[in-house]
Amino acid sequence: MAVKANLDIQAILDKEFNVDFKGYNATEVDAFLDLVIQDYQMFQQTCADLMEKNGELERTNATLRAKLIELEGRTKVQAENSPSMQGQANIDILKRLSRLEEQVFEQKK
Secondary structure, eight states: OOOOOSOOHHHHHHOOOOEETTEEOHHHHHHHHHHHHHHHHHHHHHHHHHHHHHHHHHHHHHHHHHHHHHHHHHHHHHHHHSHHHHHHHHHHHHHHHHHHHHHHHHHHO
16 A cells, blocks of 8 residues: 655645746646646545545454453353352442442431
8 A cells, every 4th residue: 555646745845837928838737737636546545445444443443342341241250150259249249338328328417
């Protein structure tokens, strides 16, 4: 995808056209504008290709995120079902319940 552009910014800025008796030489201007059009077409195609690639990568990223969430969920379920973690889970539940009770009773005051 490394296509070389015909023009760069400096070439466009430095371009000078010969002046005819009616103005700039139309043939020179047309030839220069043809180069500009070619570059724009190349840039548009490159941009479209990159947008398509970006879309593919975003879809892949979303798929991988979904798989990660699923695997984290499975791991969590397995960890919660282990006997050593069951006691820890009960302690966490009791702590949460205690904090909830404190908030409820504070609101009633």
